[in-house]
Amino acid sequence: MIQVFGLTSMPRKGFPCAVDDVSFDAHSGRLTTLLGTPGAGKTTALRLMLELQQGRGITHFRGRPLHRIAHPSREVGVLLGDVPGHPARTVRGHLRLLCAAAGVSTRRADEVMEAVGLAGLRDERLGTLSRGMDRRLGLACALLPDPHTLVLDEPADGLSAREVRWLYGMLRAHAARGGTVLLTTADPKEAARGADRVVTLEQGRVVADQDAEDFARTRLRPRVAVRSPHAARLAALLTKEARNAQRSVEVVREGGNRLSVYGSSCADIGETAFRHGILVHQLADEIGDMGPGATDTLVKEPATTTDPSAPQRQNASGAARDRIAAPHSTLSVEEPSHAGTQPPSVTPDGAAHEAHSDADTSTYPDADPDARPGTYIDAYPDAHPGTYIDADPDAHSDTHPDARPHVKSAPDPEPLSPVRADDLSSSSSSSSPLPPPISVRSAPSPLRPLRYEIRRAAGISTGFLTGAAVLVVSALAALFLARSGHTPQERLLVAWPQELPLPPAALGAGLLGALAFGDEFRHPALAADRGTVPRRLGLLVAKLLVATATALMLAFLTVGCDAEMLYIVYGRELTQVPADWLSLSASWFGLVVGCAWAGVLAAGVFRSTTAGLAAVVAVPVVVVPLVQKALAGSSVRTAAGFPLRLREVLLTQWPFGGERYLSAVARVVAQPVGGALTLSLTALLCAYLLTTLRSRFR
Numbered sequence: 001m002i003q004v005f006g007l008t009s010m011p012r013k014g015f016p017c018a019v020d021d022v023s024f025d026a027h028s029g030r031l032t033t034l035l036g037t038p039g040a041g042k043t044t045a046l047r048l049m050l051e052l053q054q055g056r057g058i059t060h061f062r063g064r065p066l067h068r069i070a071h072p073s074r075e076v077g078v079l080l081g082d083v084p085g086h087p088a089r090t091v092r093g094h095l096r097l098l099c100a101a102a103g104v105s106t107r108r109a110d111e112v113m114e115a116v117g118l119a120g121l122r123d124e125r126l127g128t129l130s131r132g133m134d135r136r137l138g139l140a141c142a143l144l145p146d147p148h149t150l151v152l153d154e155p156a157d158g159l160s161a162r163e164v165r166w167l168y169g170m171l172r173a174h175a176a177r178g179g180t181v182l183l184t185t186a187d188p189k190e191a192a193r194g195a196d197r198v199v200t201l202e203q204g205r206v207v208a209d210q211d212a213e214d215f216a217r218t219r220l221r222p223r224v225a226v227r228s229p230h231a232a233r234l235a236a237l238l239t240k241e242a243r244n245a246q247r248s249v250e251v252v253r254e255g256g257n258r259l260s261v262y263g264s265s266c267a268d269i270g271e272t273a274f275r276h277g278i279l280v281h282q283l284a285d286e287i288g289d290m291g292p293g294a295t296d297t298l299v300k301e302p303a304t305t306t307d308p309s310a311p312q313r314q315n316a317s318g319a320a321r322d323r324i325a326a327p328h329s330t331l332s333v334e335e336p337s338h339a340g341t342q343p344p345s346v347t348p349d350g351a352a353h354e355a356h357s358d359a360d361t362s363t364y365p366d367a368d369p370d371a372r373p374g375t376y377i378d379a380y381p382d383a384h385p386g387t388y389i390d391a392d393p394d395a396h397s398d399t400h401p402d403a404r405p406h407v408k409s410a411p412d413p414e415p416l417s418p419v420r421a422d423d424l425s426s427s428s429s430s431s432s433p434l435p436p437p438i439s440v441r442s443a444p445s446p447l448r449p450l451r452y453e454i455r456r457a458a459g460i461s462t463g464f465l466t467g468a469a470v471l472v473v474s475a476l477a478a479l480f481l482a483r484s485g486h487t488p489q490e491r492l493l494v495a496w497p498q499e500l501p502l503p504p505a506a507l508g509a510g511l512l513g514a515l516a517f518g519d520e521f522r523h524p525a526l527a528a529d530r531g532t533v534p535r536r537l538g539l540l541v542a543k544l545l546v547a548t549a550t551a552l553m554l555a556f557l558t559v560g561c562d563a564e565m566l567y568i569v570y571g572r573e574l575t576q577v578p579a580d581w582l583s584l585s586a587s588w589f590g591l592v593v594g595c596a597w598a599g600v601l602a603a604g605v606f607r608s609t610t611a612g613l614a615a616v617v618a619v620p621v622v623v624v625p626l627v628q629k630a631l632a633g634s635s636v637r638t639a640a641g642f643p644l645r646l647r648e649v650l651l652t653q654w655p656f657g658g659e660r661y662l663s664a665v666a667r668v669v670a671q672p673v674g675g676a677l678t679l680s681l682t683a684l685l686c687a688y689l690l691t692t693l694r695s696r697f698r
Contacts, residue, residue, distance in 0.1 A: 449541070
């Protein structure tokens, strides 16, 4: 169950709040729909509920706020917008990646693919999926951790009628298992067809909270859609005939040559047009939307619930109270008392959807051929504004199923009972009249970060293509340098010309390291609802470990491929092992791994692959000359005997001759490139930690 109390967004300068005092409940086992036009505040309300943006209010998921839940993804499945996965990743690879992030078995990926109908597309790339398949994948991502609650923003947007039926069938099955489903939509007919309860938002406020049956009865009405080049003349004739026959008929000018006629039928309108020689281009029955104002009369009714343990409380929205307090905007609807009258049914999938009536139903001007579009033309223009007058209330019978109900002026509404204070006592102080503020918290780290990073790196072909390109370029560069004959052997084996700041293998390792964070920020699959990447130490360590393994493999394969090509082309002379191979190997592997780490850290700090690669190139181009200039002066002291003094300080005997390895590392760091790389890595690591701490303090 979801309980929402007083959600209010932070107003921008010069603009009102996008969401203002929104309160409602979404019960388990039922589909609850947030209905509103674009800009009504539906998405903002969801983001406030999920603590994705700052504001005020309280949202409880089964009695707990989201930040008190240890693993939010296992409690709430979220779909906001499109699936932001890498377009080159397969459907199965993307779901297995999210399995590692959620800490569930990979078998769960196959289960949800079967459930949402993507088993036949498991090897398809995300970039090739259609709109309907992308919606299925988004639902699969939300269902992956098997959550109790689903929060979906416009899940049926852009889907065909068949796909919409399938979607609501899936959501209905989840609710039947005891789950809670909350989704948004802008189509009132869709809400009436698929939801159990409809919460209507208008300009960021709740204007109605109704069961689907009440919503369909009060807001959706049968009408006849008419298109004619003589729409104004036809509207005047229909109004005149309705007045003479004492029938309740409404004619609404929708603009241009379009009319919407309530309380009549296609046969009556067609006969009128035929008798007067009026050409008609369209004549069709459909279900009309009366707009959010049509539901104001039911706001004062207490919300019914099927949960006996839930408190029976009325809508607590300030917007609802304001609307009820205005006598001129409130109407009461009396249903006909004769037997056989049924509430209007929901339009079938094949019904037309041309016109929607958004006009205010409080005034009805005279029948005027020159009336502006969107105005009502009533058969009784002398009626008092705000009052419907039925010409013959007793004329409603089973023979006229399309006749609208008799409507009269509403009496003074009863005041709403306020929300009980004990509902909010657990989360806010009783002395404060405002709901508590909502703090935006960083996204959680993947529960299995190392497995997640391995699947991220191996799930697309970018890493493999980059490695292959590095090996080919290194081999060709080694052959070219050997032909010139002016390159030392240690540089020849790694294909490092004097003119280049770094060898191809180091640049490739830096690029792969930069992609580790760059792809995350470009395609944030880990935190799709936030559009960012969590700055967590576990995730950073996993990326550094994978980058280290990749760099070591690339460095080893580069030397092996270069040596093999030199042996094949020029013989054994250029492939001799140098005498100081140990220190050279340590320097080589340290350089490649350092470049990979620099790419990872720089891309994590600056949130860009380009910035990560630029930081790698900046080490030999900018930092090395600075270090050389700093060390260019004469030195009166040396570090001779450093391993022996270190052993005396530690008071232990290093196993396997550890002093030699430590001394080799010290010599590598003492070199200009090694010192510059160490200095750069230290600065980038400090910057990453500082940005992480700053985001947590915020």
